[in-house]
Amino acid sequence: MPSLNSTGQPTGHGWRTSLLIVTAIIALPMLVIFASLLLPFSTAWQHLFETVLTDYVTNSLILMIGVGVGTLLLGVSAAWLTGMCDFPGRKILSWAFLLPMAMPAYIIAYTYTGILDFSGPIQSLLRGIFDWQYGDYYFPQVRSLSGAICMLSLVLYPYVYMLVRVAFIEQSTAVLEASRNLGKRPWETLFQVAIPMARPAIVAGVSLALMETLADYGTVAYFGVNAFTTGIFRTWYGLGDLTTAAQLCAFLMLFVFALILAERWSRQRLRFHHDSAQKKMARMQLKGWRATLALSIGILIVSLGFIIPAGQLALWAATRLQENFNGDFLSLLFNSFALASLASLCCLIIAIFLAYTKRVFNSRLELGAVGVASLGYAVPGTVIAVGVLIPIAWLDNQIDFLSKAWFNYPTGLLLSSTIGILVFAYVIRFLSVALNTVDSGLTAIKPSIDESARSLGATPARVLSRVHLPILRTSLLTALLLVFVEVLKELPTTLILRPFNFNTLAVRTYELASDERLIDAALPALAIVIIGLLPVLLITKSILNERSTNE
Amino acid sequence: MNNQLILDQVTVKYGAMAAVSDATFSLAEGEIGCLLGPSGCGKTTLLRAIAGFESVSTGSISLHGEFISTPKHTKAPEDRAVGMVFQDFALFPHLNVNKNIGFGLNNLSGKEKNLRITEMLELVGLASVAERFPHELSGGQRQRIALARALAPNPQILLLDEPFSNLDAELRTQLAAEVRSLLKKNKVTALMVTHDQDEAFAMADKIALLNAGNVVQVDTPYKLYHKPGSLFAADFIGKGAVINVGIDAAGLLGNNLGSLSLNTLPEDFGNTVKLLVRPDDIAYDDTSDTKLEIVSKSFLGPNYLYELALNDGQLVPCLTHSHVDIAVGDELPVQFDLRHVVIFNSD
Numbered sequence A: 001m002p003s004l005n006s007t008g009q010p011t012g013h014g015w016r017t018s019l020l021i022v023t024a025i026i027a028l029p030m031l032v033i034f035a036s037l038l039l040p041f042s043t044a045w046q047h048l049f050e051t052v053l054t055d056y057v058t059n060s061l062i063l064m065i066g067v068g069v070g071t072l073l074l075g076v077s078a079a080w081l082t083g084m085c086d087f088p089g090r091k092i093l094s095w096a097f098l099l100p101m102a103m104p105a106y107i108i109a110y111t112y113t114g115i116l117d118f119s120g121p122i123q124s125l126l127r128g129i130f131d132w133q134y135g136d137y138y139f140p141q142v143r144s145l146s147g148a149i150c151m152l153s154l155v156l157y158p159y160v161y162m163l164v165r166v167a168f169i170e171q172s173t174a175v176l177e178a179s180r181n182l183g184k185r186p187w188e189t190l191f192q193v194a195i196p197m198a199r200p201a202i203v204a205g206v207s208l209a210l211m212e213t214l215a216d217y218g219t220v221a222y223f224g225v226n227a228f229t230t231g232i233f234r235t236w237y238g239l240g241d242l243t244t245a246a247q248l249c250a251f252l253m254l255f256v257f258a259l260i261l262a263e264r265w266s267r268q269r270l271r272f273h274h275d276s277a278q279k280k281m282a283r284m285q286l287k288g289w290r291a292t293l294a295l296s297i298g299i300l301i302v303s304l305g306f307i308i309p310a311g312q313l314a315l316w317a318a319t320r321l322q323e324n325f326n327g328d329f330l331s332l333l334f335n336s337f338a339l340a341s342l343a344s345l346c347c348l349i350i351a352i353f354l355a356y357t358k359r360v361f362n363s364r365l366e367l368g369a370v371g372v373a374s375l376g377y378a379v380p381g382t383v384i385a386v387g388v389l390i391p392i393a394w395l396d397n398q399i400d401f402l403s404k405a406w407f408n409y410p411t412g413l414l415l416s417s418t419i420g421i422l423v424f425a426y427v428i429r430f431l432s433v434a435l436n437t438v439d440s441g442l443t444a445i446k447p448s449i450d451e452s453a454r455s456l457g458a459t460p461a462r463v464l465s466r467v468h469l470p471i472l473r474t475s476l477l478t479a480l481l482l483v484f485v486e487v488l489k490e491l492p493t494t495l496i497l498r499p500f501n502f503n504t505l506a507v508r509t510y511e512l513a514s515d516e517r518l519i520d521a522a523l524p525a526l527a528i529v530i531i532g533l534l535p536v537l538l539i540t541k542s543i544l545n546e547r548s549t550n551e
Numbered sequence B: 001m002n003n004q005l006i007l008d009q010v011t012v013k014y015g016a017m018a019a020v021s022d023a024t025f026s027l028a029e030g031e032i033g034c035l036l037g038p039s040g041c042g043k044t045t046l047l048r049a050i051a052g053f054e055s056v057s058t059g060s061i062s063l064h065g066e067f068i069s070t071p072k073h074t075k076a077p078e079d080r081a082v083g084m085v086f087q088d089f090a091l092f093p094h095l096n097v098n099k100n101i102g103f104g105l106n107n108l109s110g111k112e113k114n115l116r117i118t119e120m121l122e123l124v125g126l127a128s129v130a131e132r133f134p135h136e137l138s139g140g141q142r143q144r145i146a147l148a149r150a151l152a153p154n155p156q157i158l159l160l161d162e163p164f165s166n167l168d169a170e171l172r173t174q175l176a177a178e179v180r181s182l183l184k185k186n187k188v189t190a191l192m193v194t195h196d197q198d199e200a201f202a203m204a205d206k207i208a209l210l211n212a213g214n215v216v217q218v219d220t221p222y223k224l225y226h227k228p229g230s231l232f233a234a235d236f237i238g239k240g241a242v243i244n245v246g247i248d249a250a251g252l253l254g255n256n257l258g259s260l261s262l263n264t265l266p267e268d269f270g271n272t273v274k275l276l277v278r279p280d281d282i283a284y285d286d287t288s289d290t291k292l293e294i295v296s297k298s299f300l301g302p303n304y305l306y307e308l309a310l311n312d313g314q315l316v317p318c319l320t321h322s323h324v325d326i327a328v329g330d331e332l333p334v335q336f337d338l339r340h341v342v343i344f345n346s347d
Helices: A014-038 A043-050 A053-084 A090-096 A105-116 A121-130 A145-170 A173-181 A186-197 A199-215 A218-223 A228-238 A242-272 A288-319 A327-361 A364-378 A381-407 A419-443 A447-455 A460-489 A492-497 A505-514 A518-550 B043-051 B097-102 B110-123 B139-151 B169-185 B197-203 B221-226 B231-236
Strands: B003-014 B017-028 B032-036 B058-063 B066-069 B082-085 B157-161 B190-194 B206-211 B214-219 B241-246 B272-277 B282-284 B291-299 B303-309 B315-321 B331-336 B342-345
Touching: A014 A242, A014 A327, A014 A364, A014 A381, A014 A419, A043 A228, A043 A242, A053 A090, A053 A145, A053 A186, A053 A199, A053 A228, A053 A242, A053 A288, A090 A288, A090 A518, A105 A121, A105 A145, A105 A218, A105 A288, A105 A505, A105 A518, A145 A199, A145 A218, A145 A288, A173 A186, A173 B082, A186 A199, A199 A228, A199 A242, A218 A228, A218 A505, A228 A242, A228 A381, A228 A492, A242 A364, A242 A381, A288 A518, A327 A364, A327 A419, A327 A460, A327 A505, A327 A518, A364 A419, A381 A419, A381 A492, A419 A460, A419 A492, A447 A460, A460 A505, A460 A518, A492 A505, A505 A518, B003 B043, B017 B032, B017 B043, B017 B058, B017 B206, B032 B043, B032 B169, B032 B197, B043 B058, B043 B066, B043 B082, B043 B157, B043 B190, B082 B139, B097 B110, B097 B139, B110 B139, B139 B157, B139 B169, B169 B197, B190 B197, B197 B221, B206 B221, B206 B231, B214 B221, B214 B231, B231 B241, B231 B342, B241 B315, B282 B315, B291 B315, B303 B331, B315 B331
Parallel strands: B017 B214, B032 B190, B032 B206, B082 B157, B157 B190
Antiparallel strands: B003 B017, B003 B058, B058 B066, B206 B214, B241 B272, B272 B342, B282 B331, B291 B303, B291 B331, B303 B315
């Protein structure tokens, strides 16, 4: 906490300076990416234009449109069923709909590949029943653009579901009744009032899902789809052209910024849609075949998004458990946990610093700085990795040059590919997760609480230790957990920046899957999914609380 | 006159609990009615039953000669020609004023629809806000737009659920008078719900007083105030105190209150009666020998409201000019004026 003088006013410019330095360091990789546009465009661009660039753009666009529609349909249906209707099984479904969040897209992608490909259980069964041979029948190809759209939609719809469900629940019943009163049937009310009123929540949810779509590398790479992220990887690893990779990143960021704007705009609109005092729940009671249909739709969505792939992973993991549960796996676990713990601690400390600075100073400069620092959630991990790599490589070269010149000793690449650099990239990407949690916890502590503690004779330090920390404890733990899980799941950043021969659960899963060793990949994948369930449980808890206050 | 709305022994249940039982009430065409009562008395439930949001378990509701709610059949809300102004106005936040008002005009062509919207906007005097969104309107404007929206489809009855409760006190009385004259001018049959008797008096031709799910009295505002049919009505409506007074066969009251003429008394009055004493039934009189101790007083601007103790300690109110300023603990000379006092049998 910044030092306060006797009247409680913040003193010292040290805090502001350190805030600006922290923000500048966090913003550096992004600035590097955009600065790359000022560099001359290499001949690689000629090649890109002639061959794959159109593919990158069109495929990424089709992917976004497809996932946008997919998450919209799945998310809004799920939100409508559990937020506005009532039928047997609704309560279980209302948290089960969140389960797919635990499933990273690249894991569900390779699991379905295993389930649906030629030698998988489904096609084998069909051949067995109908006595077909290879080529006798048509079967949709999972490893395709439309396959990627399905996979991403299945695991990203919870973003839409969560926001839209809250929007539906908070909609005033009076407004829906007003629509009936003015002569609209229930279905007309749904499409003319309830869904349009939830539009800001829908836009915000879909924007978040699309940010994840743009950030995805594992799925598109595994399915062989030429999208922006795969293009950046290929330019860097294939052509070894970091500048062109950075320039591609900058173009990718144009899409990202459009999404950020859409999301911020819609969150602002959300305010206008909450002016009702009446929030009495009047769920539509579904009976008979309608209730059966609702339950079936729910079970279908949850099965496709979680139960089937998780079950398949568990089966695979069990068949090879004895061979695969060995020292290598334990060291994978250790690496992943150590890395995730380190990164989440760093995020938490910086988040506390930023949140307090914002609270105490709360002027335009601080708000702006904090806003910049929390943009990372929207930036694809691939972009951050390239943005980190360039300045660090430059720094390494300088050190190497100086060291050779002064001591005649080549240092090589001192900083590149170290754990520290990897953690730095994680912090940029996931700081906003921690910051949002800490910030909302801190906002809940009204300034009057500080003032009353001070007037009761507590020093600022005592206010922090006796009042703030106990109140914030849950928020701080939540922040740690959320970042921990995000880091554990993150694939592209780790792939690009990890030290040589340093493996994590995510990287190992991806490598094994890419080598078509799907069954061996199941154990690390399952570990990620199980740990990924922790935040889902947290959100479930808050849904359960909301239920006890609402019903 | 034809009855536009008839509630016949309506009971509405939430599970096993009856929120309203055996409510009977009717409104003639063009009449403005009011359901008045304390919170939880079932008045809003009754209004929602008329709108079709609740089903009746006994009795019936008919509108313009057609049964719209019976235990066997509840006509869907969207199929009833019932307009409703909601307590929080329930304007659609995603639609501008024009579209809010046009929302219920499904059967009109585009041109007719626009004409009707313009007509409604002029009716409520808000043509200037046609393009605005609900969050850009003031509370009073929202209320009038909600009114215009409910009236636009030309409903057979307009329901208003606590229509003024979301507005500040000053705006409330002004708008109540405005809304009444607007409804009267357009011959709209309307039924409002409120817990505020001042609103009810300002708006209604006819008031149904509800208590604990029962209609206890249906009367004009004047009669409800001056001729309350029950102790509950006497207590709920207006200021005043109900006191127990001894009485002899000739009508002479105890406590030096004077006497009541026998023809105003119920036939079989006993040794005591209950009297509803309004503040204007006891007048300040400098020359009077009857002096009562002042227990408390409150300054109302033009008046003082005194609380006085009778000989036996029961308290009665007294309204004086605010220039009559006597300290608490001293005595106030008063004259009893029992011509309008309401008498209940003591039981």
